[in-house]
Structure formats: structure tokens, C-alpha cells
Amino acid sequence: MKIRDSMRWGESELIKKGIENARFDADLLLAEVLKKRRDRLYLEWDRNLSEQEEASYRKVIFRRAANEPLQYILKRQEFMGLEFYVDERVLIPRADSEILIEKWLEIVKSENEQGQGRLIKVADLCTGSGALAISIAHYCPSAEVVGTDLSSGALEVARQNAERLGVPVQWREGDFADPIKGEYWDYIITNPPYVSAEDYGQCAPEIFHEPSIAFLGGPDGLDFYRRLAEEARPLLTPQGKLLMEIGWDQAEAVCTMFRMKGFETQVFPDLAGRDRVILAR
Template structure:
């Protein structure tokens, strides 16, 4: 089988299973097998695949056709200009979550006097792959960043990513805020599970390959925000702030939880104009 035949076959197989972006995914999987860039496929389109390359490509297409996320097959996902290792132990970082890091960087730069970076203590709850914590440590190296997750498997992936990317982050295992009690933070950031039980059942089939605990936020999706609003005040410095990712339709409900506890809130949209991040102070 030549490269061009492989691309056509892969696309056809994925289309049979109604996989979106079938040609793009097939191309990337074949490029991964051949260890080349996607554009190189079109330059070498008449090259014959070896038996081993053919077998590996067919295995990749079979996995993608079963709704395995492309990122899990490739073992990587781009986030904030950095390449993160991902597998079934962690949630795949989404581009929408970049808004949280970008807003954090904007806030910190506004707070800094005379452009001099100051040391800031940051706790990232439900860190997963470490995408938020590592991005903050990468783009603001003087920050003292701690990443927390209940899953030891997720923390293993996060540590691996920090080592690969040269980011200094301390990792802790614990249930949400339990491992940071007794300390005071400048910022607490989080992308917690916020999908309701009902909505989770309606998710795209790829979602069910990701850890369910990274999505499920209780019957209405708000369980972790309730905990945060109830328990966060003693964990913040006087000028401390909380940045949270939310579902597109949760801004009013989450803001209300924090207003009841005396916090002021501000909502930021994602690139599609949907509510995505809440700042509470």
C-alpha cells in the first residue's frame, strides 16, 4: 500500500464510523507511524509502506474508529504553545482552558509594580495532566506552583510533563482542598469536574474514553463549586483570588454561590463568546 492509498483507506474507514475530520485524523495517524509531518505525506505520496508501517497504521485507524480520542493515540496534546503527554489516565486539555491561564497572566502583570515579577503562591486544584500548573510555571517562572489531584495516576502524568517541559511544580495527592489546608495562597485556580450526571450521558462517545471523575460534578454539575465557595476563604491571603473554569451555562449559578459568601465575581468569555472563566475575590 502506498502512502496515498493509506490516506484514502484511513479516511474511508473513519467515515464509515462517522468520525469527524476523518481525513485530517487519518493523515495525522499515518504521519505518526512514519514519524514525519503531515505535509510530508503529500510530497512522498507514492512511497510504499512497509509491512510493519501498514500494520501499525491499520491498528491506529481501528482504535480511532472505536472513538478513541486522537490525542490518546498520538499521546500528545498542544496547550498554551506547549506539547503535553496525555493518555487514558488524564483529561485531554482543551483550548477553552487556555483562557484561564491567559487571564491569570493578565491579572498578575497588572498587579506587578514597575514590571518586576513578584513571587506568587498558586494552587491548582484537579490538576490532571498538569496543563494549568505547568503553563503558569513556564510563563511565570517565579511563581510557586502546587498541583493537586485525587488521582495518583494523573499526578504521575503531570510529573512526567513537568520534567519534559522543565517546569518547577510541586505535586500533592489529595481530595480537592484537603491537601492545602492551613496555608494561604495568592491564587487558587481550578478546572474542576462540572458536567451534570444527565449531561454526561449525552456526551460525544470520545468522552467516555476519558476519566469519568474528571467530568462528573454531581447531579447539577455544581458540587465542586459549592465546596470551593464554602471552604476557600481561610485558604486565601487578604488580596487572594480564585480563578475557575465553568460550563458555558453555569456562570449565574456559580457566581451566586460565591456572592452568598461575600465574594465579588467577574466572568470572562472564551473565544466563542461563551462564559468560561470566573474570577472571585
């Protein structure tokens, strides 16, 4: 097939399987197979694919048609302007989570302007691919960052990302906050599993290719917030703060948990106007 015929075939196969953005995905996958930028496909519209290229393209199209996430096939995802390696061991970073980093950077900038500039200790719980921890270390060199995860496989991916992006992050394996106990932290950030068992069963089919441990937060999705509300106070410096990503309908419940433990809370929306991040101090 020529490039133009391959693009049309790939789009058609994905449409038949109900894949959204079928043309975009088909184009990206062909560009990946041919090791070209997407725009070059249109400039070389009439070039014939080799048998090997055609076989490789069919393989990745069938993977996408089976609802495997595009990011896992391409082995990459952009987050905060940085490119992260991702595979089936880690949750795919979402743009919604960038709100957490943006708010953290705003807070740190404000404190520096008030004359509080200093080395700060930051712990990222449930780090996964390391997207949050690495973004903080990249954009704030004065931060001493630790990322924790229960999954050794996830930490392997996080280490790989940190090395490739050239940022210093310390990685610790263990259950939630256990690896950072016995120390005092200026900030604890986390995008914990917060999907309820009922909601998980109704997720888009691509979700089931990602590690379920990164989604499931107990029967109501709030188990990890309960644990953090109980465990956080001895881990924070007197001015320490927590920044947590939440599900769109969880703000009231999570804020109540932390207020009952003596924290002040503030909620920030994502770009769609839905509650997305809670600051607790």
C-alpha cells in the first residue's frame, strides 16, 4: 500500500472498533512505524510501504483496535512539557494532573517572594511513572524530591524517566506513606488511587490495560485519603502542606476528613471547572 492508502485503512479499522480520534491515532502510529513526523506522511503521500513496514503498521493498528492505549504503543506521554516513557507497569499521566504541579509551583513562588526561599523537601506518594516528582525536580531545582510507590515495576519506569530527563529524585519502595515516615516534609503531594469499585467497572475500555492498583481506592474511592488524613500530621513541618488530586465529586468528603484532623483546606478546579486538587495545611 501507499502511505495514503495505509492511513485510510488504519483509520477505517479503528472506526470499526469505535476508537475515538481514529484518523489522528492511525496517522501517529504510521509515523511511528516509518520513524517520521506526522506532517511528512502528507509530503510523501505516494510512497509505497515495504512489506515489513506494512506488517508492522497492521500490528500496531490491531493493538489500538483492541483498545490498548496509544501511549503504551508509542511508549511515551507528554506531561508538563516533558516526555515520559510509559508502559503497562504505570498509570498514563493525564493533563488534569498538571493542575497539581501548577498550583504547587505557584505556592512555592509566593513563599520565595515572601523571603522564605530555601531548600524544600517534597515527597510524592504513589509516584507511578514519576511524572509529578520529576516535574517538580525539573522546574524547581531547590526541591529535594522523593518518590514512593508500592510497585517495584513502577519505580523502574520512574528511575528510567528521571535518568533520561537528567533530574535528581530519590525513589523508595513501600506502601503509601510508609517509606517517608520518621522524617519531616515541607510538601507531600499525591495522585492516589481514587476510583470507587462501582465507577471502575464503568470506565472506558482503555483503562483496563492500565494497572488497576493505580485506580482502585476502595469501595468509595476514598481509602487513601483516610489513611493520609490519619498519618500526615507527624510527617509535616509546622508550615508543611499537602496537595492531593481528587475525583471530580470527592472534594467535600476529602475536605471534611482533613478538617476533622485540624487541617485548613482549599479546592482548585481543573480546566473544565471540575474540582481536581485539594490543598491542606
